[in-house]
Amino acid sequence: MRRVVTGETSDGKSYVVSDGEAATADVGTMDLDLLWRNDTAPPLPALTTVSTEVSFPPPGGVWVITWTIPAGTTGEDPADIVQSTGERPGFHSTDSVDVNVVLSGEVVLELDDGEVGLRAGDLVVVNGSRHAWQNRSSEPVRVLSTIVGGTRTP
Helix, strand or coil: CCCEEECCCCCCCCEEEEEEEEEEEEECEEEECCCHHHCCCCCCCCCCCCCCCCCCCCCEEEEEEEEEEEECCCCCCCCCCCCEECCCCCCEECCCEEEEEEEEEEEEEEEEEEEEEEEECCCCEEEEECCECCCCCCEEEEEEEEEEEECCCC
């Protein structure tokens, strides 16, 4: 699986840290794709109810969601759930690490320093960096995201 990881420079500009095949591990008869790892443990058992309130998880919170951007549109946020920078349509940052897997379609991840085209099967980790999602295709894009709330350090 392709793995794209974003980062942020000391002056706050987002960029692609790595773009390549995910590392793999051979565990007996099972091959593991090592996509992303956070070694802090959540309390168990985890809650089984899902709130319909739409925001982002607090520090340490974990959300798993799917989302769709219609064909030919920008992933804008009319409800101001994310911190829009106001610079470009949909350009924003969140205090979270977002592990996104493109399930279907094609999407462009726009950063301060360039952009990355993603298609079904690609994974991108957005480390709280500034970004926007652009669907420049004629088909909708569907993404599965695991979002881990974080704390931004100065």
